[in-house]
Amino acid sequence: MEITAGGLLEIRITPADVGKRVSVRRVEGGGSGAPVFADAVGVLTSWNRGVLTITRKDGVSVHIPESSLVAGKVVPPAPARRRGPAASFEELARVTARAWLPLESEPLGEWTLRAAAGFTRRANSVLPLGDPGIPLDEALARVTSWYAERDLPAYVQAATGAAGTQELLCAELERRGWVNEVSAEVRVGGLAPVGDLDADVAAVRLAREPDEGWLARYGRVRDPELARRMLVEGPSVWFASLDGGRAIGRCVVDGRWAGFAAVTVAPEDRRRGLATAVMTALARRALEEGASAAWLQVETDNPAARALYDGMGFATHHSYHHFRAAA
Secondary structure: OEEOOOOOEEEOOOHHHOOOEEEEEEEEOOOOOOOEEEEEEEEEEEEEOOEEEEEOOOOOEEEEEHHHEEEEEEOOOOOOOOOOOOOOHHHHHHHHHHOOOOOEEEEEOOEEEEEOOOOOOHHHOEEEOOOOOOOHHHHHHHHHHHHHOOOOOOEEEEEEOOOOOOHHHHHHHHHOOOEEEEEEEEEEEEHHHHHOOOOOOOOEEEEOOOOHHHHHHHOOOOOHHHHHHHHOOOOOEEEEEEOOOOEEEEEEEEOOEEEEEEEEEOHHHOOOOHHHHHHHHHHHHHHHOOOOEEEEEEEOOOHHHHHHHHHOOOEEEEEEEEEEOOO
């Protein structure tokens, strides 16, 4: 907070600071008791009719009456990661997109409309890395129409929490009634520490295509032919399977990056190190192909996976959110 030489808090932000990262303090509650203060840090995404909206790094919007402010200031962008590989948001967004390639895509300015017959949200959503080249309402109307032509719901994948992410777009989608249907963290870490884990990888089978046991454990397959077609696409894709599908995983090697996904273990075999064995085997193969950095995506409501990846040294780079058009 901004504190003057006299010890007083100051408000040093204005509506002109929309789009900047800010830190504010507000007073909550009322009555005769001592005031209760609360702080918020994030991107100032609007300041309209006496209400500020701040979008935090996890994508949650906080609405603050202007009258409750006691202090506020613009703060520097979030610092670069202190551990794991350095990476910009745009680099990671493009790498993660190449790991889930759509069946068809179409540019809309600097946005990319992607469709894959509904298999995974990532391959059936807009990747908005830049300006669509037309007003936002017109762009969203085009998006909605494009997906309707394919009998698909319209999704926009937008990110928060790092330099260059899309807090302003998230706020605009929210104001237009688009619903944040699911959020996930993109985590990064060193690849060698995963490959160096003391794990029993002898029984892990690596292949270029998923077999029936792999697909059965993955469990999100309505059309096996479509799933196989989608899952094998990418720069260099590997599938790991342990004991015919008790544990599985997928890894996409793309230059210096190795992306882990679909790490799944049979419920009766969890907490026995099988996920670690799968990831270690995939990491060692990725290291052989020259990768040095790792990324993965984990949904915010998956505490078991988050704990596993914490132990492997992965840390959050940014969050992404799938906004669905209002019905």
